Amino acid sequence: MFRKVAIATALVAVCSMPAFAATEYWVAKDATTKKCEVVTKKPDGTKLMDAGKKTYATKGDADKALKLLGDCK
Numbered sequence: 001m002f003r004k005v006a007i008a009t010a011l012v013a014v015c016s017m018p019a020f021a022a023t024e025y026w027v028a029k030d031a032t033t034k035k036c037e038v039v040t041k042k043p044d045g046t047k048l049m050d051a052g053k054k055t056y057a058t059k060g061d062a063d064k065a066l067k068l069l070g071d072c073k
Contacts, residue, residue, distance in 0.1 A: 036072035
């Protein structure tokens with residue numbers, strides 16, 4: 001009985017891990033085109049430059065920052 005409960009608990013925990021993964025957004029400026037965009041990976045500094053110097057919890061917050069940043073206008 002205990003073994004079945006332990007296996008079921010482990011299975012639920014493994015399947016729910018992606019739901020708890022934190023997603024961060026950055027405002028990045030393309031080095032060649034000089035256009036800004038919202039990305040989900042930290043800019044590497046070669047192809048994409050970090051325009052906002054900050055991470056955002058939601059895509060909406062990053063979009064607002066994109067519109068307000070002077071480098072992206």
